[in-house]
Amino acid sequence: MKRLFLTITIAICGLLTAVSVQAQETLRERIARRQNQQSADPQLSVRAQIKNQSQTQEIGNAPWMREIYRYLDLNKEKNAALYYPVTPIGSRSNLFTLIFNQLLAGNLTVYEYRIDGVEIFTDEYKRTAKDILDGFEILYREENGKFIVENVDMPSNEVLGYYIKEAWYFDKNNSVVDVKPLAICPVMFRQDDFGDGSTRYPMFWVPYENIRPYAARMPIMTSSLNNASTQTINDFFVKHNFEGEIYKATNVRDMSLAQLFPDVAERKKEEKKIESQLKQFNDSLWVVNDSIIAARAMATANNKKGKSKKATTGNASNSGGSVETPNRAAVQKEAQQQKSSPTRSMRNRNRN
Structure with a gap:
């Protein structure tokens, strides 16, 4: 009887131990799963996500809208704030480093830059971080399913320009003409095989609304006379502080200015005409x-009076005449x- 009781006790203890071990393993797995989910989610608070949605400008019902494509040359002084610092300094980094780090962290979805330059944000044209790393031959290592790129291997020094698409539209709620950034594309420059020139390589398109929450928290220095970081990257775009030449305006035939106007002089003339049209529409309101x-x-x-005085001062002093007002x-x-x-x-x- 004692032996039977001892056997039952041992069996019960073994069963409880197994259940306890299984419960502990399940708890560990649950914690690991939550950590993986948290690392894969965007590093934005709920408040930041709500604020980003509230700042979204609805332009679908605008009675007037014009889509403009610009090229931002980072060699120009006015656009230099997007290029420096090339290597991150503390919490400061340039725009490409910001975009690229969020891409590697899985917080951004990017889309293929098509040959025709048209951005299409569908699943068919989605590109992964690995696609970009392999496609542009960027050195990286993979650890626990994550891609790690050292600062020295990040091609932020080669990204010397951006394509940006913006919408000029009439905001009927406020009766003003407003500008909304729609998408942005980093442009990489690399030396040719023979070293006698560089080639422009557009990398990928990103919807600007996906970048905005991070750009709104990244300070930049916009002036050499004032070294304080008084703006963010988002302020820089929203306030239209950049200088960008128009290379395309959405049209029925979906052609760029270079295709419509092969002559450089005619192309520049058309670019100025478009800028004037945008300004004139705003002024006509x-x-x-x-x-x-x-x-x-x-x-x-x-x-005219001042010019007339200046032109006739000599004659008036010699002849005793007076200037007519x-x-x-x-x-x-x-x-x-x-x-x-x-x-x-x-x-x-x-x-x-």
């Missing part, structure tokens, strides 16, 4: 007050000539 027109006319008359009637006539037909705002047009 507002009514010019008569007092402003009169003030402009007065300023023009004063300028414009009378009030002349100023009013000048104002009437400069005054154009009243322009109604877009808000008034929509009401009619």
Whole structure:
């Protein structure tokens, strides 16, 4: 009887031990699974994600919109804030380092740059971090399913430009013309095999809204006279502080300016025309007050008066003559000539 009791006790203890071990293993697996999930998720708080969604500008119902493609040359002083520092210094890094690190961490989805330059954000054109690393021959090592690239191997010094797509649209809620960055593409420059030139290699497209939460937390220095980091990368784009030449405006035939205007001079002329059209549309939304027109006319008359004085000073001193000044009637006539037909705002047009 004692032997039977001892046998049952041993069996029960063994069963409890097995259940305990199984429970401990399950707990370990659960913790590991949660850690893997946390490392794969974007490193953004819920508050940051909500803020990013609230800053999204809806342009689908805009009554007027024009899509513009620009090339940002980082060799230009105005765009240098996106290039420096080439190697991260403390918490500061350049735009490409920011994008590339988030890509390696699995927080960004990038899309193929097609030969025609059109960005298509569908699963068919998605590209993984490994695709980019292998495609551009970037040195890396793989640890626990993650890709590690040392700072010295990161090609941030070779990314000397960006393609950016932006939408100029009429915000009917506020009756203003606004600009929204839509997508951005890093452009790498590499020396040719014979070393007699460099070739431009667009890397991938990224929807700007996916970058914005990280760009809004990355400070940059935008002035050599003020070394304080007073802006973020997101401020830099939203405030349109960059200098970029237009290489394409969305059109029916989906052709770039180089295809539409093979002649360089004609292409530059068309680029200036597009810039002027964007500005003119914005200016045409507002009514010019008569007092402003009169003030402009007065300023023009004063300028002419100053030039007339300067031109006739010598003759007046020699001959004893006097300089004729414009009378009030002349100023009013000048104002009437400069005054154009009243322009109604877009808000008034929509009401009619």
